[in-house]
Amino acid sequence: MELDILKSGSEAVILTLTGVDPNSTIQDVKRKIAFQKRAIYPERQSLRLESRGRSLDDKVVISSLNLNRGRVLYLKDLGPQIGWSTVFLAEYAGPLLAYMISFTRPYWLYGNNADLPMSYVVKIAAACWTLHYSKRIYETIFVHRFSHSTMPIMNLFKNCAYYWGFAFYIGYFVNHPLYTEPFFGKVQVYLGLISFLLNEYGNYSIHVALRDLRPPGSTERKIPMPTKNPFTFLFRYVSCPNYAYEWYSWASFSIMTQTLPAAIFTAVGFYQMAVWALGKHRNYKKEFPNYPKRRTAIVPFLL
Numbered sequence: 001m002e003l004d005i006l007k008s009g010s011e012a013v014i015l016t017l018t019g020v021d022p023n024s025t026i027q028d029v030k031r032k033i034a035f036q037k038r039a040i041y042p043e044r045q046s047l048r049l050e051s052r053g054r055s056l057d058d059k060v061v062i063s064s065l066n067l068n069r070g071r072v073l074y075l076k077d078l079g080p081q082i083g084w085s086t087v088f089l090a091e092y093a094g095p096l097l098a099y100m101i102s103f104t105r106p107y108w109l110y111g112n113n114a115d116l117p118m119s120y121v122v123k124i125a126a127a128c129w130t131l132h133y134s135k136r137i138y139e140t141i142f143v144h145r146f147s148h149s150t151m152p153i154m155n156l157f158k159n160c161a162y163y164w165g166f167a168f169y170i171g172y173f174v175n176h177p178l179y180t181e182p183f184f185g186k187v188q189v190y191l192g193l194i195s196f197l198l199n200e201y202g203n204y205s206i207h208v209a210l211r212d213l214r215p216p217g218s219t220e221r222k223i224p225m226p227t228k229n230p231f232t233f234l235f236r237y238v239s240c241p242n243y244a245y246e247w248y249s250w251a252s253f254s255i256m257t258q259t260l261p262a263a264i265f266t267a268v269g270f271y272q273m274a275v276w277a278l279g280k281h282r283n284y285k286k287e288f289p290n291y292p293k294r295r296t297a298i299v300p301f302l303l
């Protein structure tokens with residue numbers, strides 16, 4: 001059969017594929033397109049049924065599609081791609097380094113104050129920071145099973161600027177020689193620390209539960225449910241407990257260090273994750289008609 005490939009967002013014909021086997025998949029069509037348009041390799045392509053519709057899964061068979069408006073598919077060029085793992089490693093190793101620069105109290109940053117003694121809170125905060133980003137690197141390598149092998153290269157610059165920038169900003173203030181300990185002293189610090197550690201473990205537990213939903217090598221998606229691990233109970237209430245635990249962690253870190261930059265990072269992170277969680281929640285409801293009704297996106301009962 002013949003298939004017209006139109007540009008997403010307009011009706012311009014990019015190319016016409018001939019001899020397409022109706023039993024071939026979207027992935028096969030992408031390969032055929034890439035054969036004629038070498039710059040648009042398969043990972044760069046998003047094929048859709050409608051001009052501004054959702055991306056079709058690579059495994060979808062052409063004959064199973066109701067090709068409306070004749071034999072037409074829309075192609076969106078996602079731009080140059082980069083491997084997910086590379087992005088995550090750059091995103092997460094950077095903040096470790098950016099935070100640790102100020103932890104070493106360099107003279108060029110703090111002048112003569114650099115010699116002042118370091119509070120125990122500052123050392124605990126550096127340990128928490130290291131734990132968090134080491135955990136993320138570990139998860140990227142050993143836990144997550146991503147469905148996409150690549151992402152747009154622009155995300156690398158955007159995400160790195162976000163994570164590296166905040167790491168330096170927070171590190172500068174927490175590690176500052178004139179840093180003052182929290183108002184309620186040890187009680188506040190250790191309650192913040194315990195809460196931080198529990199929420200980090202909660203976040204890790206959710207990532208493991210999500211990983212276990214997907215057989216190795218597949219891109220399958222299922223409705224996540226609480227497992228035997230008690231930290232996964234949040235699935236009963238929200239669609240993205242990993243994001244929930246993540247912002248509880250940063251709220252705990254902010255309480256522990258009592259610094260404004262950490263609180264701003266918590267607020268910005270919460271906003272971003274809430275936007276993503278709402279999108280994922282909407283998708284779950286669309287994808288699974290039997291999706292649990294009482295779940296919200298990220299804040300139990302509210303949002």
Ligand SMILES: NC(=O)c1ccc[n+]([C@@H]2O[C@H](COP(=O)([O-])OP(=O)(O)OC[C@H]3O[C@@H](n4cnc5c(N)ncnc54)[C@H](OP(=O)(O)O)[C@@H]3O)[C@@H](O)[C@H]2O)c1
Nearest residue numbers: 144145146147148210213214220221222224242243246269
């Ligand atoms: N501090 C911040 O501002 C901030 C912001 C964003 C993220 N984060 C952290 O980074 C972590 C990872 O973020 P993310 O956005 O990649 O999380 P995510 O979308 O929830 O995904 C985590 C992993 O689980 C898979 N997954 C999700 N739902 C699934 C389902 N129903 N069935 C099977 N597999 C499923 C995902 O696969 P796919 O590849 O198919 O999506 C991905 O590999 C977060 O949990 C959070 O801790 C922090």
